[in-house]
Amino acid sequence: MLNKLEIAPNAYWVGYVDDRKVPFHRLILEKGTTYNSYFLDTEKPTLIDTVDIEFGKVFVENLSQIIDPMKLAYIVINHVEPDHAGALPALISKAKNAKIVTTALGAEELKNMFRLHNREFVIIKDGDTLDIGGKTLQFFETPYLHTEETMVTYCVEDKILYPCDQFSSHVATYELFNDLAKEDISPDFNVYYQLIMHPHRPYVQDMLQKISGLDIxxxxxSHGYILRTEVEKYIKAYDEMSKPKGDKKAAILFSTMTGNTTKVAKLIAEGLEEKGIEFRIINVDNADQETIKEAILESDALFLGSSTRYADMVGKLEDVLKELRNMDLSEKLAIAFGSYGWSGEAIQVIQDYLMTSGMKVVDSSLLIKSTGMTHIQLPLRIKFAPADEGVDQCVEVGKVIGDLLIA
Structure with missing residues (x-):
């Protein structure tokens, strides 16, 4: 069983090849996978990521043949999911001097997952560097690729990017390097992108911008082949697959009592505008039916909102919602929003209407399942006028829906 492979001077692959049919994210990996971990044998010995929790014991045994874990200075965790950080509990009990390097959110999750509250963490932010004695590591936060705490690590001297799940492929291979593969790896590389990264494609573009100045x-x-040839080809593939496609439009339709819902609508529009989405804001109480119908039919996403009065909607919004049932809107996104002073029932009533409209209703459940985002709450409920966090929340909703449209 392969347990060490030099990839650069004093840099080694020390992962695990899982050549079974592997259950993974509700899929079966027919070709298996690799759990890639990397050891940098420097003055301050450093490990980058571990392996799946199932193989923690054998991983630590293999690593202990290469270095005494007590000599590890740093353990870099790019991503806290069990297929990357799973061997950390088995390792950390022996690597008593090692500091754990990760993002602030990553540290909190690792502390709670593995009861590491008494361990020392090095918290990184975008662009931070760490001298490990003979090599310099630079870190970049890459949230939602594919979970919020994710980061990537770059070794300045070796010019190697350690991007965790990004640029991975699910293939069990003992060759490990792409130029030694017995067949073209592009299909597996592309399938991995589509299954794991594509739901988060706006963040792929953010990541590519962050690494654009690096000499890689x-x-x-963390999975599959190490890309030591045609590196630019694979970076370009991520760029092409994640670029926005087509011009999209949105309509924000609402009724309001005191103007608070108008403010919510305008803030949503700010988020849409930031993403380059063309939009129309329409107070349905002041618009004729033809204008409203035209906006609905020409839009790719519909935001429908109302203030709450006596546990119900106000104005003419309900008439609009009833008319939606008579239209073919199956290709459109629908989002409910509104402001309220007490319990805000109108927003949920709108949601109920949308669920029978034939549109794809975007709510918190859909966002979690499709993107992993937990910080956005939909339907959007704003108490009284949006202020402080409420302002940010409204703008962020517009941006998130904009990302869904242009993907």
């Missing part, structure tokens, strides 16, 4: 000669991901 090798990409060493």
């Amino acid at each position: 000669q090798m990409i060493a991901p």
